[in-house]
Amino acid sequence: MREGKLGFVICVLFFLMFESTFGRFVVEKNNLRVTSPQNLKDTYECAIGNFGVPQYGGTLAGAVVFPEVNQKACKSFDDDVSFKFKSGAGLPVFLLVDRGDCYFTLKAWNAQKAGAAAILVADDRPEPLITMDTPEEETARNDYLQNISIPSALISQSLGEAIKRELSKPEMVKVNLDWREALPHPDDRVEYEFWTNSNDECGSKCESQRDFVKEFKGVAQILEKKGYTQFTPHYITWYCPEAFILSKQCKSQCINHGRYCAPDPEEDFSLGYDGKDVVAQNLLQACFFKVANESGKPWLWWDYVTDFSIRCPMKEKMYNKECADEVIKSLGVDLKKINECVGDTEADEENSVLKAEQEAQIGKGKRGDVTMLPTLIINNRQFRGKLDKGTVLKAICSGFEETTEPVICLRDGIETNECMENNGGCWMDKSSNITACRDTFRGRVCQCPIVQGVKFFGDGYKHCEASGALRCGLNNGGCWKDTQQGRTYSACIDDHTKGCKCPHGFRGDGHKKCEDIDECEEKTVCQCPDCRCKNTWGSYDCHCGSNLLYMREHDTCISKDAKSGIGWGFVWVIILGITVAGAIGYAFYKYRIRTYMDSEIRAIMAQYMPLDNQAEVAVHGSHGNV
Known part of the structure; x- marks a missing residue:
């Protein structure tokens, strides 16, 4: 056991060195707006708790209640008759409690059981806001942590005292928790990262990661395939202090000559798998994503990690490369390219993939360093809250620019x-x-x-x-x-x-x-003599007397007989004209044909017999030659 304890100490040392070298933890905040009373009206910052369900992208209004007893909410309110959730304004109740004596999560759990819609924790010291985190103790996590479904916020000591003073008067204090700007939402695509671990023997944290991947896989793949999101998985790695590189502990927990390490799964070097097995599998999963992404199918990562956790668990001694290779082959991804990406884990050289992972752990811009697992980063800001399908989807949906979110973000239960x-x-x-x-x-x-x-x-x-x-x-x-x-x-x-x-x-x-319009009454139509006008819907009828016919276009009457006579007479004139023109044309045609035929016949006959004038000319000519 001494060797195991020493290994655990070294793992802690890895973490502390990382913290001291890069440590920059960012507290994620949302707004708390006091709407009454008048003297407190303003917008204040509060820190989002790393548990429960923050209402990313939305708001929640309520009335504040501060209990007379159990003001730190470390005990259940079930038997506390002095505390009743009646805001008096028909609004949800926000329970205000003091910091101290018990876990933040226990305070939230007791508030939720009593019917509160949210919990506000007032700091007990004048200091910058901190992130309320989950406890490490397994019993606390297993008992209630995953069941907390209300949002939580840490407020400053000064704001907490001001609210208590108003409630003691008594005054109604109404507030609005606003998460609409908690995550950036610049465009129609959300970029998010999931910092995880292939280890499945690290207790409830590993279980929550595994369960989340299984539940979220379908949604994640739909969003990725349709181009709504750009997802990247990441893996935290530590390094071995130079003084310990040749130690048995570093050799069992690290690859590439102490450059990339992971804690021992059982926190005991004498049992089960070692940290180097974990970091090697982390590298394999990172390379799987790299190759799948280059082939245009990054969403296959979700299938791989889900299948690996089912087919290759540590408990069944299947957590190895051979089992991983079988999973990779079943998904049709190029195993040769993945092995090339992994490289030689025993070599005293850097691995480009793991080096990039270490660099990515360092916070950039408004994003803090990644120091704990699991960590979800959405649009370069760290997600706070329970790691489950609904809560994470709500946060991702809040990262889309207004009116560009996919339909899945508008379904019941999401907004x-x-x-x-x-x-x-x-x-x-x-x-x-x-x-x-x-x-x-x-x-x-x-x-x-x-x-x-x-x-x-x-x-x-x-x-x-x-x-x-x-x-x-x-x-x-x-x-x-x-x-x-x-x-x-x-x-x-x-x-x-x-x-x-x-x-x-x-x-x-x-x-x-x-x-x-009544055209008849307004006398705009049917104004001809002897005309009778009758209005109809949208039009009118006009009738002429004396057997006359009404012409609507000219608003006049004409004789039916005249119209008929003139019409047939005109037709007969046309017919007669056509007949005469045809006769004249035919006669002219006959004349031309006859003239042509006569001239042709005369020309032919002239070749075979002399005509009268031609004979005389021929005789005289012949006599002169003699």
Whole structure:
């Protein structure tokens, strides 16, 4: 046992050296806004506890209660008749307790059991805010830690005293816990890291990591495949102090000549696996991700670590490279490339992957150093709270820019749909249920929608109007439309314009009302002599007397007979003209043909027999030669 204890001391020394070299722990904070009484109204910082369920991306309002007894909440409130969760304002209760005497987690657990919606812990000394962390004792973790579901916050001593003074008057103290800016949300992609360990024999922490990976795998892979997130796994490694490099302890806990080490799984060098087995498997998992990521399938890491924990557990003596290789082969990832990445773990040289892991542990920007496992980092800020599927997904969802979050972030249990109550105060067309209220992870926005390719324009609060082609096909473009007497009229014009205009025969605003115009009463039509006018919906009828026919285009009457005579006479004139023109054309054609044929015949006959004038010329010529 002495050797085992010495090994544990060296492991602690690794950690302390890391802390002293790089230590920069960042306290993650959210805002606490006091809304009453007036003299306390302001916004204060508070530190997010590293347990429970912080409402990332949201807010929670409540009334503060400070118990008369058990003010440190180290005991259950079940039998405390002086303490009743009645805020008097119909608001959830935020229990204010003092720091000291027991674990932060026990205070939160007792507050939750008594019905509190959140716990505020007032510091007992004037100092910068710290992070309330979980206890290391296994009994405390196993009893209640994973069941804490309320958010917690540490507030300064001065704010705690000020709230207590107001409550003693008595005054109602109303506060609003606000986590909307607790994590950055700059764009439509969330980048997050999970610092973990392949070791499965480190107690409840290892169990919580393993369970989280199994539960979160499906969600993580969907988000990654669709490009919503960029995920990177990481592994903490320590180094062996130079003075101990050749010791048996360092040789059993480190690879690459003391450069990369992990604590002994059992904290006893004489039992089971050694730290070097853990760091070697951590390296293998990091290389698996590297090769899978280069092949365009980074999400396979979730399958690998899940399958490895099931198929290759330490308890069954399967925690080795041979078992790991079988898992890798089953997932179709290039084992040769992974082995090249791992390299020679016995060589006295640096490993590029593990060196990068050590460098990544150092905090950059607003992110602190990674010093404990497990650690989740979202958009370069450390996550605080219970490591489970729902809590982590809520935090990741808060990292998306408003209106860009995936649908999974808007499901029940992840966030509250503010559009369900009074339509979020936004514009809505009740006749078609088209609304400008758009639910986002941080709350609603009033934004004129696009529905079936039709864009609505307006302020989103009191007015939205459809515009563009096909707008009349969607709720008639928001314009008036009615059907009467078998006729349908609409004030919408299906083109690239917007607005509504009553059709011909109607007057009104075109949106809610178009009234029929009585053309007969206004005497704008049917003004010809002997005409009788009758108004119809959207039009009119006009009848002429004395067997006359009404011409609507010219608002006049004409004779039915005249119209008929003139029409047939004109037709007969056309027919006669065509006939005469045809006869003349035919006669001319015959004449031309006959003339042509005569000339052709005469030319042919002239070749075989002399004609009268040609004979005389031929005779005279012959006699002269003789």
